[in-house]
Amino acid sequence: MDPERALSPPLTQGVYYRRGLRAAVALPAVILAATFIGIGSVCADYGMPLAWAVLATVLIWAGPAHLILVGGLGSGASWLAIALTVGLSSVRLLPMVVSLLPYLRLQNRHPVVAVVCAHLVAISIWVESLRLLPQIDGEGRVPFFLGLGTGLLASATTATVVGYGLAGIIPHAFAAGLLFLTPIFFLLSLFATARVLSDQLAIGFGFFGLLLGALAGDGLELLYAGLGGGTLAYGLARLKRARDAA
Numbered sequence: 196m197d198p199e200r201a202l203s204p205p206l207t208q209g210v211y212y213r214r215g216l217r218a219a220v221a222l223p224a225v226i227l228a229a230t231f232i233g234i235g236s237v238c239a240d241y242g243m244p245l246a247w248a249v250l251a252t253v254l255i256w257a258g259p260a261h262l263i264l265v266g267g268l269g270s271g272a273s274w275l276a277i278a279l280t281v282g283l284s285s286v287r288l289l290p291m292v293v294s295l296l297p298y299l300r301l302q303n304r305h306p307v308v309a310v311v312c313a314h315l316v317a318i319s320i321w322v323e324s325l326r327l328l329p330q331i332d333g334e335g336r337v338p339f340f341l342g343l344g345t346g347l348l349a350s351a352t353t354a355t356v357v358g359y360g361l362a363g364i365i366p367h368a369f370a371a372g373l374l375f376l377t378p379i380f381f382l383l384s385l386f387a388t389a390r391v392l393s394d395q396l397a398i399g400f401g402f403f404g405l406l407l408g409a410l411a412g413d414g415l416e417l418l419y420a421g422l423g424g425g426t427l428a429y430g431l432a433r434l435k436r437a438r439d440a441a
Contacts, residue, residue, distance in 0.1 A: 211335035215342020218327055223319040224347055226380045228354035233373030234261055235358025236365060241269040245359050252355045256317055256348065258377055260284045287421075291321040298328040299336055308337065315344030318377060322384040323347075393432035400424030 231252060238248035243265055255261050260281045267277035292313050301309045320343055331339050358370070385398055404424040408416030 206332070206335060208335070208338040211331070211338040212342040214331075214335075215339040215344075216346045217342075218323065218339070219343050219346025219350065221323075223323050223380065224350040226376050227319050227347055228350045228357075229373050230258055230377040231351040231354035232358035232361065232365075233370045234258055234265075235355040235360075236362045236370040237262065237358075237374075238265055238355070239359045239362030240367075241265050243268065245356065248355055248359055249352055252352050253348065255281065255285075256314065256351070257285055257288065258374065262374070288316055291318075292316045295321065295324055295328075295340075298324065299340060300333055301337065304337060308341075312337065312340060312344075315341070315348065317347075318381045320344050320347055322381065391432070392435060393428050396428035396431055397425050400428050 263280050328336050401420040401424040404420035405416050408419040
């Protein structure tokens with residue numbers, strides 16, 4: 196161990212939290228803000244009050260589910276149907292939450308802290324957490340994660356207000372294009388962080404699944420790409436590990 200580090204006082208939880216806030220002021224926050232400018236504009240176009248648009252950003256904290264809510268309300272769908280659809284769309288975040296648990300080590304934390312950490316998980320913070328948390332000391336990972344999540348959520352909330360105010364000023368096509376920035380960032384991040392065979396195969400099979408689904412024309416493209424491609428990638432990777440171990 197470095198003697199200077201051994202003699203230095205331990206960092207407080209507040210210091211780790213501020214480090215997380217500083218880490219949030221980076222490219223993911225910019226991408227996220229651009230996406231939520233588009234979402235804020237869509238909310239205004241559908242006539243959703245600004246307070247509800249901001250509350251939806253804070254509570255739902257997921258662009259696709261936010262758009263499902265706005266579109267459902269705009270089309271006159273029932274509240275129950277909208278709630279079920281938003282909930283089902285957010286199930287995709289569960290594996291992200293589970294994958295972050297070994298890094299956060301929430302065993303000795305208050306249950307409220309665990310709930311807040313789970314709520315803050317989204318695509319952007321998941322990608323950044325997998326990249327940054329291994330570099331943080333174990334006792335500082337939870338406050339660092341909370342700072343990172345708070346910074347990104349603040350960026351998205353502010354951008355929702357800005358987009359709401361810009362509705363009618365920015366072209367509809369441009370606002371719609373902003374919504375694709377976060378998925379594009381997520382895809383590029385997957386390419387950059389895919390180091391194991393199963394991840395690499397899942398990306399490849401996902402592309403082919405989307406193509407097959409588009410040709411089939413039955414509207415199940417995401418099912419083919421996600422469930423089908425992911426399961427096939429996992430099975431092949433596991434089979435290769437078994438052969439290597441034999």
